[in-house]
Amino acid sequence: MTEGDEFIPDLEGIELPNIAAIQKAAIAGASGLIAEAVKQGRRDYSGRFDVEDEHGQKLLTLTFACPIHIELASPG
Secondary structure, three states: OEEOOEEOOOOOOOOOOOHHHHHHHHHHHHHHHHHHHHHOOOOEEEEEEEEEOOOOOEEEEEEEEEEOOOOOOOOO
16 A cells, blocks of 8 residues: 555455455445545545455456635625
8 A cells, every 4th residue: 555655564464356446445445545635634644545356466456535625705
């Protein structure tokens, strides 16, 4: 996983039966990370999952971002 500019290796990983399950797990993981970033007040959060098989062959890349822009209305 890459979070911003930082690479965070997943040394354990998980086994899933097919690419659809891999995609679903990656999306769920990204959603959880985005939700946690929003709870912490981070307005510009991004990351990437590079999913590989047991031989190091890349199966899927999921890039995600959560830019939050706030515009305050002028009183009047």
